[in-house]
């Protein structure tokens with residue numbers, strides 16, 4: 001597979017403040033130079049960022065040369081809410097979505113009409129036909145709430161059977177988990193592109209917290225090495241870029257059909273990894 005056949009993308013979250021908006025504009029301007037396929041923008045639990053996600057996506061779509069893809073989570077939504085958002089995105093020329101179940105903050109009562117992401121994918125297909133390219137989430141290290149690896153794979157396949165076009169994985173630091181997952185999918189007859197989600201390492205405390213929440217494993221050797229850097233952020237970042245570059249190289253050499261970077265609205269680590277991999281050449 002050549003680089004031209006692969007899909008590269010960058011993920012942002014919707015900023016809350018004017019300063020955050022300016023920062024994201026600067027970040028996306030730097031990343032746009034890499035000519036990714038699209039920029040995606042996350043959707044807060046239970047619709048908490050609904051308007052900000054919409055504004056961020058429309059701004060990207062209208063002000064940059066790169067396509068924008070909103071994340072859309074369904075767990076606390078009604079069919080009417082989702083239909084309204086789909087219509088809004090359709091009217092703004094958006095053609096790609098990342099369709100998710102989402103997580104509900106603990107203690108919140110769920111009132112939604114959708115239980116799982118496969119139901120959202122089915123609904124999008126029923127109501128909008130083939131208009132949207134639909135991405136769904138995949139979990140090489142198993143979704144934390146899954147009963148078993150096997151069930152999780154069957155549940156992943158439901159989303160593809162419902163009409164998803166491609167998938168983006170949760171981040172991981174173990175390329176074998178990705179390759180094994182892709183093999184398992186192929187064995188089940190799932191042949192859509194499964195793009196590895198890449199989380200650059202820039203802050204150990206924050207990464208450890210995220211990983212605890214989403215079930216992504218930081219291997220013991222990596223945790224120990226990262227912990228050793230303490231407050232020496234420059235050395236930690238340099239080491240993190242090295243480790244993540246090497247993993248991306250393994251993934252691409254092994255046939256991964258692209259990379260999706262979780263940028264946390266920062267450009268520099270993703271650009272360094274990109275340059276190390278000579279992806280613009």
Ligand code: FAD
Pocket residue numbers: 041042043044045046071072073098099100101102103115116117118136137138143144145146147151152153155156158159168169170171197
């Ligand atoms: P599902 O595919 O519905 O799976 C959730 C769990 O239910 C799994 O354990 C699965 O095995 C099980 N399951 C699925 N279908 C069935 C079924 N039919 N019957 C029984 N069990 C089933 N969260 C946000 O809030 N906003 C975002 O913007 C966001 N973006 C993300 C982007 C990516 C690329 C990824 C990987 C995750 C993202 N998340 C986001 C996190 C995601 O919402 C959570 O991981 C959530 O817990 C699961 O969402 P899902 O779409 O994978 O759910």
